[in-house]
Amino acid sequence: xxxxxxxxxxxxxxxxxxxxxxxxxxxxxxxxxxxxxxxxxxxxxxxxxxxxxxxxxxxxxxxxxxxxxxxxxxxxxxxxxxxxxxxxxxxxxxxxxxxxxxxxxxxxxxxxxxxxxxxxxxxxxxxxxxxxxxxxxxxxxxxxxxxxxxxxxxxxxxxxxxxxxxxxxxxxxxxxxxxxxxxxxxxxxxxxxxxxxxxxxxxxxxxxxxxxxxxxxxxxxxxxxxxxxxxxxxxxxxxxxxxxxxxxxxxxxxxxxxxxxxxxxxxxxxxxxxxxxxxxxxxxxxxxxxxxxxxxxxxxxxxxxxxxxxxxxxxxxxxxxxxxxxxxxxxxxxxxxxxxxxxxxxxxxxxxxxxxxxxxxxxxxxxxxxxxxxxxxxxxxxxxxxxxxxxxxxxxxxxxxxxxxxxxxxxxxxxxxxxxxxxxxxxxxxxxxxxxxxxxxxxxxxxxxxxxxxxxxxxxxxxxxxxxxxxxxxxxxxxxxxxxxxxxxxxxxxxxxxxxxxxxxxxxxx
Numbered sequence: 001x002x003x004x005x006x007x008x009x010x011x012x013x014x015x016x017x018x019x020x021x022x023x024x025x026x027x028x029x030x031x032x033x034x035x036x037x038x039x040x041x042x043x044x045x046x047x048x049x050x051x052x053x054x055x056x057x058x059x060x061x062x063x064x065x066x067x068x069x070x071x072x073x074x075x076x077x078x079x080x081x082x083x084x085x086x087x088x089x090x091x092x093x094x095x096x097x098x099x100x101x102x103x104x105x106x107x108x109x110x111x112x113x114x115x116x117x118x119x120x121x122x123x124x125x126x127x128x129x130x131x132x133x134x135x136x137x138x139x140x141x142x143x144x145x146x147x148x149x150x151x152x153x154x155x156x157x158x159x160x161x162x163x164x165x166x167x168x169x170x171x172x173x174x175x176x177x178x179x180x181x182x183x184x185x186x187x188x189x190x191x192x193x194x195x196x197x198x199x200x201x202x203x204x205x206x207x208x209x210x211x212x213x214x215x216x217x218x219x220x221x222x223x224x225x226x227x228x229x230x231x232x233x234x235x236x237x238x239x240x241x242x243x244x245x246x247x248x249x250x251x252x253x254x255x256x257x258x259x260x261x262x263x264x265x266x267x268x269x270x271x272x273x274x275x276x277x278x279x280x281x282x283x284x285x286x287x288x289x290x291x292x293x294x295x296x297x298x299x300x301x302x303x304x305x306x307x308x309x310x311x312x313x314x315x316x317x318x319x320x321x322x323x324x325x326x327x328x329x330x331x332x333x334x335x336x337x338x339x340x341x342x343x344x345x346x347x348x349x350x351x352x353x354x355x356x357x358x359x360x361x362x363x364x365x366x367x368x369x370x371x372x373x374x375x376x377x378x379x380x381x382x383x384x385x386x387x388x389x390x391x392x393x394x395x396x397x398x399x400x401x402x403x404x405x406x407x408x409x410x411x412x413x414x415x416x417x418x419x420x421x422x423x424x425x426x427x428x429x430x431x432x433x434x435x436x437x438x439x440x441x442x443x444x445x446x447x448x449x450x451x452x453x454x455x456x457x458x459x460x461x462x463x464x465x466x467x468x469x470x471x472x473x474x475x476x477x478x479x480x481x482x483x484x485x486x487x488x489x490x491x492x493x494x495x496x497x498x499x500x501x502x503x504x505x506x507x508x509x510x
Contacts, residue, residue: 024282025096027330037328038336040212041099042344044369045316046354047170047362049078049101049341052311056107056122060114068236068348069246073309074102076242076345077301081313082338085297086331094286094294096278097323097334100301103314105270106263108424110311113256123306124250129260130302130312133268137299140268141292143435147276148442150391151398151434153380155273156280158402158430159317160374165406166318167370170363184360187227191218191364208326211365218361227358238349246309260312264302267314269428271298274315281320281376282329318366321373390441394434402430 029037053070062070081100088095106126113122147155171188172180180188195214199207206213222228275294279286294315301313323329344351386392404411405426412420423429 023284024329025284025331028332029328029330034330034333034336036209036212037326037330037333038340040209040326041319041322041334041337042340043212043215043354043357044318044322044365045078045099045101046351046357047359048104048166048316048318050074050351050355052102052104052107052110056110056114056311059111060119060122062119065236066246069243069309070311071351072240072242072345072348073246073305074311074345075341075351077305077308077310078102078313079338079341079343079345080304081297081301082341083335084300085294085315086335086338088293088297091293091296092300093297094275094290095331096275096284096290096294097282097319097329097331098275098278098294098297099316099319099334099337100298100313101316102301102311103267103270105266105314106260106312109259109263113259117251117253117256119247119309120249120251121253121256122311123247123309124252125256125260126302126312127250127306128252128257129264130299130305132261133264133299133302134296136265136268137292137295140272140295141288141290143272143288143291145288146435146438147273148438149380150384150394150442151431151438152273152276152280153377153382153384154395154398154402154434155377155427155431156277156320156380157374157377158399158427159273159277160321160370160372160377161403162406162426163317163321163366163370163373167363167366170359170366173359173363180360183225183227184358187218187222187225187358188360188364188367190221191215191361192367194218195365195368208328211322211325211369214365215357215361218364219357222358222361227360228356230353230356233349233352233356236348236352239347241346242308244307244309250306264299264312266428267298267302267312268295269431271295271314273427273431274317274320277317277320277373277376278315278323280380281324284329317373318369321369321371321376324376325369325372390437394437394441397437398430398434401433402426405429 050071053074054067057067057070078099078101082098084093085098085100086095087093110122110126113125171184172178173184175181175184191214194217195210198210198213202210202213219228272291272295275291276286279290298314299312301310305311305313319334344354381395384391384395403426405424409424412423414420415423
């Protein structure tokens with residue numbers, strides 16, 4: 001089969017003017033809006049930010065006080081890294097509305113290290129892994145040319161789908177057998193209904209903070225049913241400046257360090273896809289330098305974090321969904337949220353107040369929030385030209401690899417540990433497949449079929465009509481037909497009237 005050069009050479013992100021003042025992320029909002037929208041971001045990511053600390057700390061056998069140190073450290077470092085990401089300092093930070101917090105990717109590896117060797121080894125390996133990743137950021141910044149819309153759309157869709165188990169886990173709320181209690185299910189459903197209602201009926205500003213209003217309303221609704229527990233708000237210190245190196249000095253073990261270096265490759269890959277996704281959603285230019293700067297902010301949490309008893313960080317996909325849902329693109333909103341995270345880290349009592357939001361309430365809001373991420377990916381795929389090429393099979397295969405670990409979590413358990421660690425992330429698996437297939441089909445292959453389209457390219461869709469063609473496959477088209485129509489109509493059907501002038505039959509160039 002022969003190829004000719006693809007007509008679809010679109011960048012991974014939409015074009016934006018080089019004038020920094022006109023970038024959508026640089027919009028300045030009144031202080032009250034910064035506070036409201038910033039708080040909404042923090043409420044969205046809070047549970048995910050502290051969960052890795054709680055899981056790893058429990059595996060290490062830490063008591064309540066030490067667990068509190070890990071939680072405060074996670075919030076403090078998340079605030080610092082998010083501030084770097086949004087404001088940008090010395091080529092560190094993409095200057096985009098991206099929230100950075102403790103990553104779920106290294107949790108399984110760090111849990112095993114903590115169980116066998118203790119927290120000093122965990123933090124020593126995290127520090128070295130962070131430095132290793134920081135040195136690799138210029139290389140990952142060059143990946144932008146391998147992320148056309150067919151790749152980014154697939155990845156954004158997988159990111160949204162991969163977050164659905166998180167929302168479901170919040171609804172389940174640790175119930176035995178994974179079956180949510182009827183009360184928790186009802187609370188999640190009520191919160192979801194309230195979010196949708198607020199989005200539909202409230203005007204302007206109130207509609208844009210529907211997630212925040214839904215979380216507050218859901219929490220208030222939970223109180224009379226005994227689903228909200230505020231008893232722990234007054235337990236512990238009100239203010240704390242943190243406890244640097246609370247668990248002692250760093251310890252460096254070769255096996256743990258190698259494991260964390262592999263983990264950080266996964267974190268970098270996820271971070272790059274998140275940065276590109278945010279650029280796509282807010283409509284701003286993302287180039288290799290911006291990706292590298294954003295990844296430096298991500299991995300700064302892995303370098304600074306061990307000092308303040310925090311685990312490696314990465315950008316949070318759930319906040320990408322919040323941006324897509326609210327259409328608030330200002331990076332100063334997220335920077336305000338970063339300040340709140342720092343305050344939460346310094347005032348543990350405030351963190352305990354936010355933690356009082358019932359998990360089913362978070363789950364109900366998370367369903368629409370995470371679904372919005374997947375919907376944004378589908379919208380990006382709408383820009384892709386699927387005529388006479390293998391873009392459809394790129395999307396199909398990458399989505400398949402992204403869904404496998406979600407549908408069958410133990411699917412890769414028989415693989416070597418280092419490979420299973422990478423493949424267990426559906427986002428990374430989808431990214432690898434989409435990038436490799438795009439290189440093979442659209443870069444090396446040239447992009448389009450000159451004749452004899454693949455069965456995947458010839459699959460009919462519902463957005464166009466197909467003229468009659470009695471000719472055999474590969475023969476010249478009839479005179480009145482467009483020679484560029486990619487597929488033949490079923491035999492025996494008449495071409496629609498006026499087909500020769502119908503713009504829907506013309507090839508699309510997105």
